[in-house]
Amino acid sequence: MSKLKTRFLDKEFKNPIVLASGILGLTAASMNNAVNNGCGGVTVKSVSKDARPGHPNPTMTGTDHYFINAVGLSNPSVAEGIKEFAKFKEMTNAPLVGSIFAGTPDEFAEVTEIICQSPIDFLEVNVSCPNVSKEFGTPFAYDTKAVEVITKKVKEKSTVPVIIKLTPQAWNVAEIAKVAEDAGADAICAGNTISGMAIDIRARKPVLHNKQGGVSGPALFPVALKAVYDIYKTVKIPIIGTGGITTGEDAIAMVMAGASLLGVGSAVYYRGQDVFEKINNEMTEFMKKENINSLEEIRGIAHK
């Protein structure tokens, strides 16, 4: 696996695959399970100042082509979450990415202070969830001013490098990434799900209780790939490419677009809990065939 070793900011990852936020919850055991199944690092489910029950069921549906969820950012609160993060770090030394969201810039700062009391290695800032717009209005990630203010507030309080998670649905996602970089972000995650819906044609109504949800999985891949490609041209800070990565070939394409780390989420539903190991093996196989010695050799190569 040494061909896959990746340095991201100040940390060494045994491979570039990170579990995406929200996919296997935030208990230490389930996150450690992802590490045992081949993940180079883990992102926790986003936590907020207060506990949230999330949306009523049904919250998820999918086909071979896409997955759609409206979980509604359910979580037990940052104070409860950090207990699990400490336990995780006792189990493994794999890098841990904390993830937060909040309703206002000041609340982002407050949650940052609390989560930084735990042994996270990085802090991802979720300004881009499409499923809670009824409560919080338009996702901050569409708004350059909001991204600037939140990034600055979080940077002031964070004791670890800050990753701003954007949405590839913003037409100017590259410009927004540049705003985040100028405001002090250490990295960009591109990105979150995009807004969509599913209709049960027999019941003649939307499948999800929330009616709309976030689209992830294979259908999101080309959208996320282009976002990473555009952002790579615009910023110097590293990018976590996330969205629809399901195979080793997807992962390689994401690196060629410019990604340093690769977030993998919905692929767990398509290929099982050991999908991380499978993707790593497929990447290694491809690199062997193509005489590629390191990911550094091909990072951003599609721009040449």
Ligand SMILES: Cc1cc2nc3c(=O)[nH]c(=O)nc-3n(C[C@H](O)[C@H](O)[C@H](O)COP(=O)(O)O)c2cc1C
């Ligand atoms: C069930 C579910 C829950 C999610 N929860 C979160 C979350 O709490 N915070 C966050 O930043 N992203 C969340 N996401 C988005 C994923 O982290 C990821 O950005 C997105 O699913 C695209 O990647 P994928 O196609 O590999 O799943 C969630 C996605 C799913 C499917």
